[in-house]
Amino acid sequence: MTEQTKDAATAAANTEFVELTAEIVAAYVGNNAVPSNELSQLIHDVYKALATAVSGGAEEKKEELKPAVPIRRSVQPDHIVCLECGKKFKSLKRHLRTHHNMTPSEYIEKWNLPADYPLVAPNYAKARSELAKKMGLGQKKKGKAA
Incomplete structure (x- = not known):
């Protein structure tokens, strides 16, 4: 040329x-x-x-992500720490959507987290599960005699 x-x-x-x-x-x-x-x-x-x-993004260098806290310490019994900002929550889903404009799947992909990474604090999930069971949720209804 x-x-x-x-x-x-x-x-x-x-x-x-x-x-x-x-x-x-x-x-x-x-x-x-x-x-x-x-x-x-x-x-x-x-x-x-x-x-x-x-140009295929050749000019941009992909920055290495650094979480606000180490990933290993982000899951605690009573709270989950947001890797984006470092704040503690019982559940991350709403926070991710409102403050970081991310879906849970985008968050997991961005931080290269395992698919089974919890977005709800373990003790909170257990308490909600027990409450639902006490209310009778998750059980089949008894058939009525006709």
């Missing part, structure tokens, strides 16, 4: 990125309130994301 051909291909790719960036930013700004002083950063971020996606 000659130098002129490379330059033409690069110019065409840049033009396409600029057009796509304009379309994406216009759609985003049309549906979201964006302060004018943040508009240039938004354009830059969208353009960079497009360029990175096309």
Whole structure:
């Protein structure tokens, strides 16, 4: 490939990125309130994301994840510690959704946790199980005589 051909291909790719960036930013700004002083950063971020996606993400280095607490110590009898922020909970599901915008499966995948990793404190799960059994849940209903 000659130098002129490379330059033409690069110019065409840049033009396409600029057009796509304009379309994406216009759609985003049309549906979201964006302060004018943040508009240039938004354009830059969208353009960079497009360029990175096309290059296969070669520019980005994957950072090694460091949990807030060691994974081995995140499960305690009375609480589970969130690896994202280090806070203690009886159940993580709602916290993950509201504070970290993650599903339990995304959390488990992100931290490379085993499939049977508990998201509820063991003692809390046991207490809820006993309460449900006392209420008669999980048992078949007795048939009524007709």
